[in-house]
Amino acid sequence: MSDSERIDWNTIEQKWIKxxxxxxxxxTEPDESKKKYFVTVAYPYPNSPQHIGHGRTYTLADAHARYMRMKGFNVLFPMGFHYTGTPILGMSRRVASGDSDLLDTFHKIYKLSDDVISTFVEPVKIASYFHSEIKMGMKEMGYSIDWRREFTTIDPVYSKFISWQFRMLKKKGLIVQGSHPxxxxxxxxxPVSQHDTMGDVEPDFTEYTLVKFHSGDKVYPAATLRPETLFGVTNMWVNPETEYVEASVxxxxxxxxxxxxxxxxxxxxxxxxxxxVKGSNIVGSKLANPLTGLLVPVYPAAFVKSDSGTGLVMSVPAHAPYDYQALEELRVDERAKAEYSIRDVASPIKIIESEGYSxxxxxxxxxxxxxxxxxxxxxxxATNDLYSHEFYKGKMMGNTGKYSGTTVxxxxxxVRQEIVQSGQAATMYELVNKPVKCRCGTECVVKLLSDQWFLNYGDKDWKAQVxxxxxxxxxxxxxxxxEFDYVIDWLRERACARKTGLGTKLPWDPEWIIESLSDSVIYMAYYTISKxxxxxxxxxxxxxxxxxxYILLGIGSADAVSKESGLPVSAVEQIRxxxxxxxxxxxxxxxxxxxPNHLTFFIFNHVAIFGAANWPRQIVVNGSVLMEGxxxxxxxxxxxPLRTAIRENGADTIRLAMLVSAEILQDADFSFDTVRGIRAKLAGIFEMAARCAGNGxxxxxxxxxxxxLSRLQRIIEETxxxxxxxxxxxxxxxxxxxLEQDQQWYLKRANAKGSQGNLATLSKxxxxxxxxxxxxxxxxxxxxWERMGKKxxxxxxxxxxxxxxxxDLHAEESEFLVSSLLTDLQSIVKVTKIVPKKIAVYTCAPWKKFVYKAVLAQVLGGKTNFGEIMKILLADPQTVRAKTDPKLVxxxxxxxxxxxxxxxxxxMKLPEFSEGEALMDASSLLSAENNKAEIVIYSEEDPEKFDPKQKSKFAKPFKPAIYME
RNA sequence: GCGGGAGUCGCCCAGCAUGGUCAAAGGCGUAAGACUGAGGCUCUUAUCCCUUAGGGGUUCGUGGGUUCAAAUCCCACCUCCCGCACCA
Known part of the structure; x- marks a missing residue:
């Protein structure tokens, strides 16, 4: 059993949580004598327990909060819970209907008992269950949250707050009405979203132009994605086997x-x-193209599906592969032609030219x-390729009237605008990934919601301020x-209310419930109230x-608020x-x-509601978490689940493992190798503490x-x-x-001197x-800290x-010198395979130091031209000796x-540095690291030196010469 | 298509803003050694290639360029990932 396993992390955690x-x-209370710092993080949506991935954002925010607290700020770090929205409602319905997928998840992954699950038919019970689950996890992670300010977004006062926000936005003209699919x-x-469908598919739809071909006063609508190809329509397709209807629309x-x-x-x-009407009865008739007025025949086609578009398809064989293929097949299908008495099959009409197609x-x-x-x-x-090719590269040809020459x-x-405005076309939405089935089994459709309320993020003045x-x-x-700048520009109207889900009713139209991404944008202000x-x-x-x-904008008076609410004036003033x-x-x-959503909305709404002095100051964005890659x-x-991970590995380990694996915006890879490594590091710190506390x-x-100690200051600076x-x-x-590396070097040095290290230094x-x-x-x-006896x-x-x-620059230079000398010794040993018994080290002659300093001064001043530097050296008597050895320079x-x-x-800064002293001090280490060889240190100019191979002349400043045998 | 991001020594991942111990940190993996009854634990060392004296060569997607000096700056190209909405 290793030391790290012997430490009872969970007990330590419980002790400190308490x-x-x-x-x-x-x-945290307001304290005018201290600077405040308000850190918030997006509150969780409690529809599941938190897992490792959720922990990253909260841990970052918590470490940030704790850091600022240590820097002396009065830090407020609160937390709320976002109950608002539809997924929880959807889950609740699925529980009620006995959805086996969901029940499986509850049993096997979340390990919930049936007693608990049975309460989930009530949506709020789901939210409150996971709410407390998440909250416990946050406590166990050691988050430094002021829990007195906790709230949920369905609390009555919160609802009033949101109503206020919306009336405010409405007053400012930022909420508009319209319709959307x-x-x-x-x-x-x-409405259904991904959470509400079988197989979790997001209903995806596109907008078709519904072109009204006609015969007499009967309209034959054809749905198309390419209204511009109306000029190239040669015929229509109808499925003879399909049931059509005549209807008043x-x-x-x-x-x-x-x-x-x-x-x-x-x-x-x-x-x-x-x-x-049977499809076959329509085949053979002639329909008028509303744009060109030309009559085109209706041909039979099996590929036409009754549930796709209108069941009538306009055929543009020159530009639509399906149409072309069907037309060519019809051309040789004598039986079909006879059956519908088609004599001459139409020919494609090309109306778009584009590079690459002749x-x-x-x-x-x-x-x-x-x-x-x-x-x-x-x-x-082929259809997709041609469509996008022509869309981006195509030009309308001469046979397209006024559109001739314009890009597709x-x-x-x-074209769409022209025919829609003149009433010759309408708009139709169609699911592109159908069939999409609701969890109730019903096939979904596209519905046009009318009188929808939008937050008008497209408003120009608003955007400018944002x-x-x-x-x-x-x-x-x-x-x-x-990315923010881009999103700010790109946002336009956004639906801000829906008909179902938990949340606050739209104050002026209670049929609607305020949508959950709109009721979560200025709630940070609410933490000062929720307390x-x-x-x-x-x-x-x-x-x-x-x-x-009054509280949030300072408008009105405490008296008036007090009179209306019955709160004492002092309480109102205090909240304000x-x-x-x-x-x-x-x-x-x-x-x-x-x-692209919440964070940008957060800026938008703050700008709309608050004065510039209360606009947010900083946004911190982090990437997601991968599990073992x-x-x-x-x-x-x-x-x-986060709580399981804490129980098994310890909260601090998880916190560090989460933050150490990647820089903030990168995806962090959570791996158990890292966890193991971190746990060992923490255990090592415990050991160091025990050692410092001991007296041996x-x-x-x-x-x-x-x-x-000098290095320690550097580490403080860098950290x-x-x-x-x-x-x-x-x-x-x-x-x-x-820090650990430095400690190891330190201990290596001390050990070589026969000491175990100084406890005061290690404790520091x-x-x-x-x-x-x-x-x-x-x-x-x-x-x-406590075990060290700190109060x-x-x-x-x-x-x-x-x-x-x-x-201590001197000490830093000494150790630097020693460690580079060690590296040099190592490489010599490696190359020569000498097992050293005696090592001689020669420090350079004083004149070389003068030259070095002069050269260094030039280089630091940006001069690197050899000739120029040489000239300067020769001009100074102190360095003129460089002439004897230009190569050395x-x-x-x-x-x-x-x-x-x-x-x-x-x-440059070190006035006097004696390499000899530094080396003497470290000779024990030099020896210990080199087969306990005898170490002798000389100056290059020492006449008594031991120098059998004439190595000493190679000595340079900060690079002593070496001889070993 | 629009917008954003990335390509680093077996793998993951730093470095690039402010060019210079960058052959490039750290982790994993691999190898040797130590510890151990034995280890899947822990520790030490090594880990691009060549080299019998601290040296040299070739590397940071590809190709150019700027510079005394480029992973880092500039240009072009290739490949990959993410977002593009009313959903938390």
Whole structure:
């Protein structure tokens, strides 16, 4: 059993969770004497337990909150729960109907008992169950949340808050009404989304142009995606076997398939079916093309399906592979021609030219695809290829009237506009991935919802302000900023209410419920209010817009609010002051999937409602989590519940493993190898603490102590710089790996001198490490901190600051010299395979140092021209000796250019550095690392030196010469 | 198509903003050694190629360019991933 397994992480965790709770350490009150910092993270939707993937965003936010707290800010980090929306409702229905997929998930993955599941027929029970499950997980993860401010989005006061928000937006003219299409279940009378369908398919539909061909006053509508090809229509297709109907549609008489008539009803047409007509009876008639007025014949075609479009298809053989193929097959089908007395089969009319197609494009596309019949699936491919090719590269030909010469992409829009406006065409929506079945088994359709309410994100002035806000905001990481700018420009009207689901009723039209991405955009403000709801000071009775106007905007007076609500004036003032203190949001964390929606809406709505002083300051976006390199999914069975992972590995381990595997925007790969490694590291820190607490093995501090303490300051500096940019992965590397590496070097040096290291130095290191680690591994840090006998907790010890006094360039240079000498020795041993018994090291002659310094000064000043530098050297008596060995100068330049910038600067600053002393101090290590060889150190100019192979003359500054035997 | 991102030494993944110990961190894997009754634990060392003196050669998607110096800057190209809506 290894040490890491011997530590009882869960007990330590429970102990600190209780302590934090009892001492109320994360309950944040306004405090005018301290700077506030308000961190929020997108609240969870409680329809499942949290898994590892969810943990990343919250852990990042928590580490951020803890870091800022240690930096001395009065940090507020609250949490709420998003009950609003439709998926929970859908789940509840599925429970009621005994959906075996869902029940299976509950039993096998979530391990729920039947008693619990049976309560789930009530949607709120699902939400509240997972709510408490998630909350426990958050506590177990050690999140530093002020739980007094917790709320759900169906709380009565929250509803009032949302009503206020919406009335506000409406007053500002940002909410508009219109109609829009949705996937729809005719039986449930509800919109359907992915969660509501069998097989979890998202209903996907496109907009067709419904072209009204006619014969007399009867309309024969044909649905098309390519209205611009109307000029090339040669005929129509009808399936002779299909049932068509004659129906009154709105005020016209239409002939179309029975299926299509039904679909039109959902698209808000008034449809009344009069008579049934067999397809074969339509074949042979002639219909007028509304755009060109030309009459085209109706031909029979088996490929026409009654439930696709209208059951009538306009045929453009020159540009549609299906049409071309069907036409060619008909041309040689004597039986069909005889049956429907078709004499001359029409010929394709080409109306679009595009690079790469010289003849009839459809024919060429078919040939290229290799398709050979109407039923060949490759025809589909050919269709898509040709369609997109012509859309992007095609031009309308001379036979298209005023559209001649325009691009296909614009002709498509213009033709459509022309015929729709003149009443010769209508719009039809059609599912492209049908059949889509609702979970109730009914086949879904597209429904046009009328009088839908939209948030008008397309509003120009609004957009301009949002850009202004976004430009001022700190977006972390910067890489994602462009994406925000793009989304801001691209957003237009967005439906903000729906007919079902949990949520707040639209205040002026209670048939509608406010949609869940619209009621979750300014709720961060609500955390300053919810505290008073939870404490019993505030309830929904008596409060109205007056209250929110005053608290959130400072409009009106406390007196008026008090009079209306019955709250004491002082309470009203206090709530107002609390909001004023904590707002604006200093940092908002979320996953990158929310960039194109929530995070951008968050900016939009803040800009609309609040003054610029309360606009959010920062957005932090993180990538998702992979499990052992793979996407997490039910089918792979690799979804690990967060609480299970905590129980098995410890919260701190999970926290670190989550943050260390990738930089913030990258996908983080969670792997158990990493977990194991992290756990061992943490156990190592426990061991170090035990060692520091022990009394054996102390020894006097040496030069390596100065070095380690100097390095410690560097690590503090670097870690702080990383944290300020929220580069947490990098920060953890410094804290866990760099620091440990330095400690190891230190111990190696000490051990070689026969000491075990100085306990004061090691303790100092450990203390700093624990403080740096506290935001990431709060349990471990607190526990060890306490075991070290510290009175206060590690959080209140503050974030360490680098101590400039402890930075020791001399010590840094010494160790640097020693370690590069070790590397040189190693490579000599490796190449020569000498087993060294005696090693002589020669430091360079003083004049070389002068030359080095002079060259270094030139290089640091940006001069790298050898001739010029040589001239300067020769002009100075101190360095004139360089003349005897120009090659050496060349070599020094190379040395300098290939040394790190901080080493160059350090050497420039170091007034006197004795390589001999440094090497003497480390001779024990040099020997220990080299077969316990005898180490002798000379100056190059020492007349008494031992130098059998004349190596000493190769000595250079910071690069002593070596002889070994 | 539009928009965004990525391509690094067996694999994963840093580095690129601010060009210079970058043959390129860390982890995994692999090899040897230590520990152990034995290890799947842990620790140490090695891990592009060549080299009997600290050296040299060739690498960071491909091809050019800028520079004393390029994984890093510029141009072109190839390949892959993600988003494109009313859904949390």
């Amino acid at each position: 302590r934090w709770h009892d001492a109320r350490v994360f309950e 949705v996937g729809w279940c005719p039986r449930d009378q509800n 709105d005020s016209e008489t239409w002939v179309l398939s029975r299926d299509a008539a039904r679909k039109l009803e959902f698209l808000n047409h008034k449809v009344e079916i009069k008579t049934s 003849g009839i494009p459809a024919a060429e596309a078919i040939a290229k695809s290799g398709a050979s019949s109407q039923n060949d699936p490759r025809l589909e491919e 992409s614009s002709a498509k829009i213009e 850009h202004e806000c976004a430009n001022k905001m700190d977006i972390v990481p910067q890489d994602i900023r462009q 008073y709801v939870n404490s019993g000071v505030l309830s929904d009775s008596g409060i109205s817009d007056l209250f929110f106007d 002051a609390e909001f004023a203190y904590f707002y604006p949001v200093d940092s908002r964390h979320s996953g990158r999937d929310l960039v 793979k996407k997490m999914s039910k089918s792979l069975g690799n979804i690990i 093995g102390d020894s006097a501090p040496g030069s390596e102590d100065k070095w380690l 702080t710089a990383s944290m300020d940019r929220l580069r947490m992965r990098e920060a953890i590397h410094y804290i866990l790996y760099s 290191c450990l203390e700093v490490q624990l403080r740096l680690l506290a935001p990431f591994a709060p349990f471990t840090s607190e526990e060890i 206060d907790d590690v959080t209140s010890s503050g974030w360490p600051a680098a101590d400039n006094e402890a930075i 060349q070599k020094m330049m190379e040395d300098i250019l290939s040394s790190p910038l901080d080493a160059r600067n350090r050497r």
